[in-house]
Amino acid sequence: xxxxxxxxxxxxxxxxxxxxxxxxxxxxxxxxxxxxxxxxxxxxxxxxxxxxxxxxxxxxxxxxxxxxxxxxxxxxxxxxxxxxxxxxxxxxxxxxxxxxxxxxxxxxxxxxxxxxxxxxxxxxxxxxxxxxxxxxxxxxxxxxxxxxxxxxxxxxxxxxxxxxxxxxxxxxxxxxxxxxxxxxxxxxxxxxxxxxxxxxxxxx
Amino acid sequence: xxxxxxxxxxxxxxxxxxxxxxxxxxxxxxxxxxxxxxxxxxxxxxxxxxxxxxxxxxxxxxxxxxxxxxxxxxxxxxxxxxxxxxxxxxxxxxxxxxxxxxxxxxxxxxxxxxxxxxxxxxxxxxxxxxxxxxxxxxxxxxxxxxxxx
Numbered sequence: 001x002x003x004x005x006x007x008x009x010x011x012x013x014x015x016x017x018x019x020x021x022x023x024x025x026x027x028x029x030x031x032x033x034x035x036x037x038x039x040x041x042x043x044x045x046x047x048x049x050x051x052x053x054x055x056x057x058x059x060x061x062x063x064x065x066x067x068x069x070x071x072x073x074x075x076x077x078x079x080x081x082x083x084x085x086x087x088x089x090x091x092x093x094x095x096x097x098x099x100x101x102x103x104x105x106x107x108x109x110x111x112x113x114x115x116x117x118x119x120x121x122x123x124x125x126x127x128x129x130x131x132x133x134x135x136x137x138x139x140x141x142x143x144x145x146x147x148x149x150x151x152x153x154x155x156x157x158x159x160x161x162x163x164x165x166x167x168x169x170x171x172x173x174x175x176x177x178x179x180x181x182x183x184x185x186x187x188x189x190x191x192x193x194x195x196x197x198x199x200x201x202x203x204x
Numbered sequence: 205x206x207x208x209x210x211x212x213x214x215x216x217x218x219x220x221x222x223x224x225x226x227x228x229x230x231x232x233x234x235x236x237x238x239x240x241x242x243x244x245x246x247x248x249x250x251x252x253x254x255x256x257x258x259x260x261x262x263x264x265x266x267x268x269x270x271x272x273x274x275x276x277x278x279x280x281x282x283x284x285x286x287x288x289x290x291x292x293x294x295x296x297x298x299x300x301x302x303x304x305x306x307x308x309x310x311x312x313x314x315x316x317x318x319x320x321x322x323x324x325x326x327x328x329x330x331x332x333x334x335x336x337x338x339x340x341x342x343x344x345x346x347x348x349x350x351x352x353x
Contacts, residue, residue, distance in 0.1 A: 064240055064241050065241070113236040161309065165282040165283050166280065
């Protein structure tokens with residue numbers, strides 16, 4: 001079953017995107033998602049319940065990611081630029097997979113590189129794992145110390161540093177916190193934009 | 205230190221070679237405010253008759269440098285450390301956003317300003333070392349062949 005889930009997700013995402021192209025209502029993706037409480041870059045814990053009435057984009061990443069995560073955040077930033085008229089109807093949640101490094105305060109500072117309204121979600125490992133599990137996401141981490149190509153200018157051992165592989169899903173949640181679609185980094189922005197506008201215009 | 209870098213690396217060339225390995229278009233992503241890491245990229249061409257490999261990069265502005273590959277595999281973004289980056293004969297290997305890259309960590313941020321050129325040293329298994337100038341640029345776009353579904 002575990003191995004089937006990614007395939008199922010892709011099918012659901014394809015189906016969802018097809019529906020959006022047809023300008024039909026996005027289906028509720030059953031079995032994925034749910035509410036949580038976790039410390040955030042706002043300085044207080046966030047819950048989806050507190051965001052009722054807003055469309056939410058949620059995705060996972062970490063700030064020590066030098067390549068893909070900044071690009072994902074940059075794409076979402078561009079997307080929000082195209083949705084200026086709806087911006088107050090949308091929340092963007094960046095859930096860190098590296099809460100040991102990405103404290104709420106650090107996330108706040110980091111996300112200001114993109115859009116100061118993005119909300120960084122942190123917490124302890126259990127809180128993060130619970131969100132990962134709710135959203136049927138996955139991640140693995142590797143300690144950088146195992147890497148022999150590392151160049152160390154001072155010949156000292158590195159501090160603990162992890163690199164993560166993780167689900168690339170960008171979850172689109174409706175005004176009631178239900179997952180309605182999944183996108184990927186490479187999904188055309190126009191497709192995502194249309195789906196968001198569709199959900200914003202739904203009655204909550 | 206900074207001024208020395210500028211003097212040494214302002215000769216106006218974007219291609220350098222170590223033996224048969226040509227390094228082109230090297231650039232470093234501008235580190236985000238507060239970020240502890242950033243990435244570097246380049247095109248590597250092996251003009252020789254035997255395969256080689258990039259085994260190390262050194263930077264004056266980073267305490268740790270390593271080689272990584274990031275790619276999309278199904279629903280996952282996979283980040284994998286690389287022992288080395290293989291350079292097949294006659295081929296160009298691109299280090300580009302959303303793919304193979306150099307990761308710099310523990311940054312001396314003062315050196316990394318957009319538009320500035322900084323010096324890197326690339327070490328190849330057989331061809332040895334070469335000094336490379338890399339331009340500090342904005343985020344860059346992902347290479348489409350690595351990201352599409």
